[in-house]
Amino acid sequence: MQKCIIGKKVGMTQIFDEKGNVIPVTVIEAGPCIVVSKKTTENDGYEAVQIGYGDVSDKRVNKPQKGHFAKADVAAKKHLKEFRLDDCSALNVGDLIKADTFECGNAIDVIGTSKGKGYAGTIKRYGNHRLKETHGSGPVARHAGSNGATSSPSRVFKGKKLPGHMGAERVTVQNLTVAKVDAENNLIAIRGAVPGPKGGLVYITDSVKA
Incomplete structure (x- = not known):
């Protein structure tokens, strides 16, 4: 199944592999995200999941958004993003998506907004x-x-x-590699650089070229 998650860029650092080689990595605070709605071929003509990231007060969302979250019976989220997946059967509304959905060695694509x-x-x-x-x-x-x-x-x-x-435009970096996953702290270390400033929003998906 294809995987996806929303995260926030923490910054860059370096880690060492078993042989002592230095690996430059970008640390992403990935999730936890929650599935807010699903699109199906029968109803919408395509398959997709909409996931939310970042808790926000109910006072910060408008009335249509409150109804949208209430229908899914989930807390209000600051960011919503729809991902088109080949098969969404494994995900249901209300499911949590955490950093451990990805594993060390996975090939991924990262979408972010470049520095202005x-x-x-x-x-x-x-x-x-x-x-x-x-x-x-x-x-x-x-x-x-x-x-x-x-x-x-x-x-x-x-x-x-x-x-x-x-700058300040949408940038996709393809075929990066997950170097390390810290499920307990919802952190993903990605080998190499990722577009955007510290604190910038990023979308992580399986690589289309892997």
């Missing part, structure tokens, strides 16, 4: 080279350079790499 960098030029945003700083280039060494041809086609082609807002 604000307005950035093309050198920082795309890794463009600087222009030459002699022979008349003037004070524009970090500019984007030529935007295209002149009278033909008389426009800038779509996809031209220009300055703009950088």
